[in-house]
Amino acid sequence: MKKVVLLGATGSIGGSALRVLRAHKDRLQLVGVAAKGKHRELADICREFKVGHAVLQSERAYIEAKKAGDFPSSTQLNCGSQALESLASLPDADIVLVATVGTAGLRPTLAAIDAGKDIALANKELLVLGGAHVVEAAHRKEVRLLPTDSEHNAIFQCLERSPIDQVDKLILTASGGQFRNTPKSELSQVTPEMATQHPNWSMGPKITVDSATMANKGLELIEAHWLFGLEADRLEVVIHPQSVVHSFVQQIDGSILAQLSPPSMTFAIQHCLLYPDRAPSVEPTIDFTKALQLDFEAPNYARYPCLELAYEALRSGGAGPAIYNAANEVAVERFLAKEVAYLDIPKIIEYSLNKVELLVAPSLDQLLETNNEARLTAQSLKL
Numbered sequence: 167m168k169k170v171v172l173l174g175a176t177g178s179i180g181g182s183a184l185r186v187l188r189a190h191k192d193r194l195q196l197v198g199v200a201a202k203g204k205h206r207e208l209a210d211i212c213r214e215f216k217v218g219h220a221v222l223q224s225e226r227a228y229i230e231a232k233k234a235g236d237f238p239s240s241t242q243l244n245c246g247s248q249a250l251e252s253l254a255s256l257p258d259a260d261i262v263l264v265a266t267v268g269t270a271g272l273r274p275t276l277a278a279i280d281a282g283k284d285i286a287l288a289n290k291e292l293l294v295l296g297g298a299h300v301v302e303a304a305h306r307k308e309v310r311l312l313p314t315d316s317e318h319n320a321i322f323q324c325l326e327r328s329p330i331d332q333v334d335k336l337i338l339t340a341s342g343g344q345f346r347n348t349p350k351s352e353l354s355q356v357t358p359e360m361a362t363q364h365p366n367w368s369m370g371p372k373i374t375v376d377s378a379t380m381a382n383k384g385l386e387l388i389e390a391h392w393l394f395g396l397e398a399d400r401l402e403v404v405i406h407p408q409s410v411v412h413s414f415v416q417q418i419d420g421s422i423l424a425q426l427s428p429p430s431m432t433f434a435i436q437h438c439l440l441y442p443d444r445a446p447s448v449e450p451t452i453d454f455t456k457a458l459q460l461d462f463e464a465p466n467y468a469r470y471p472c473l474e475l476a477y478e479a480l481r482s483g484g485a486g487p488a489i490y491n492a493a494n495e496v497a498v499e500r501f502l503a504k505e506v507a508y509l510d511i512p513k514i515i516e517y518s519l520n521k522v523e524l525l526v527a528p529s530l531d532q533l534l535e536t537n538n539e540a541r542l543t544a545q546s547l548k549l
């Protein structure tokens with residue numbers, strides 16, 4: 167029985183993880199859960215899975231939950247950042263699935279690694295911000311860093327039988343987002359309502375906007391750099407609108423390996439939670455007796471400036487990725503608040519990359535400072 171802590175239990179990845187946990191109750195036990203503010207949903211999860219420990223990041227939500235008496239008496243409920251770190255390092259747990267959004271998951275992830283827990287990592291922003299430190303800590307503590315993001319999970323599976331020194335390049339697939347075929351002249355009219363709908367994947371609002379701009383693929387390039395140790399010139403992106411091939415690994419002899427599964431996160435989540443074992447999936451896989459079309463095309467960088475900016479940030483090294491991530495987070499927040507237009511998102515990232523100091527080998531504290539400074543810079547740009 168593997169004991170699991172799930173950070174971000176009420177989100178999209180959280181929901182897929184619960185499906186996997188429900189289907190494999192004989193192998194997986196949920197011992198801790200966290201959310202930001204959705205206390206009713208979190209309480210329901212605690213009741214269904216008989217979870218012993220729960221954390222709400224928001225103090226207000228915690229007070230409301232206590233007043234409402236939402237949680238079963240067998241669940242110990244806490245709140246705040248310190249409680250999140252304690253939950254992530256719960257003595258009872260074997261593995262922590264980090265499915266929060268944004269960089270708030272960084273400290274809890276480092277705390278979990280420090281406590282010797284394996285990590286299933288869905289949250290890409292924290293790796294883009296603190297990748298060097300997370301990867302170093304995982305090596306030092308000899309814990310597994312299991313990539314849950316579908317592309318990285320695919321690469322991880324392909325690499326199981328081929329050492330990285332025999333790899334020529336990694337090719338990340340991308341759906342191209344919801345505006346892949348929208349005439350460029352119409353992109354200025356894109357609203358938050360339009361940008362939070364994805365044709366293949368059902369995901370949280372931030373990553374859905376990132377998929378449209380391809381900042382998501384930009385973050386994933388940086389994520390791949392930290393997870394697999396390859397530089398920007400050996401990381402490529404190909405548009406694959408069906409989201410069935412989750413990435414490719416090209417060997418030095420020209421052979422190309424791929425991992426395929428339907429566009430649902432339950433496959434990657436299950437792979438990580440049960441690793442290194444396997445078990446039947448919670449939903450049907452691809453049926454090749456039915457018609458299936460797989461298309462691939464090179465991305466048009468002029469259409470996706472956020473992708474090109476990510477390569478720039480990765481090549482500049484040091485604090486570049488941290489600035490890219492922070493500026494993108496703020497740009498998406500401002501867009502969703504209808505304060506800036508869709509096409510302003512890359513402008514805010516570019517402005518911040520040019521303005522914020524690019525430290526060469528930043529410490530964790532310096533990266534957190536850069537994160538704050540880049541957020542303020544991205545807020546300050548008047549458009």
Ligand code: NDP
Binds near residue numbers: 270369
């Ligand atoms: P959602 O917005 O759907 O869910 C986010 C979850 O994190 C919620 O449970 C939320 O709680 C919680 N949360 C947010 N902020 C905090 C905080 N400060 N402290 C504690 N908990 C917090 O996001 P997704 O599930 O879509 O994405 C999660 C992560 O996984 C992101 O980094 C994303 O890039 C990555 N990812 C997502 C994929 C997907 O298919 N959705 C695919 C690949 C990667 P509450 O509900 O209370 O606000």
Ligand code: MG
Binds near residue numbers: 315316317386
């Ligand atoms: Mg992905």
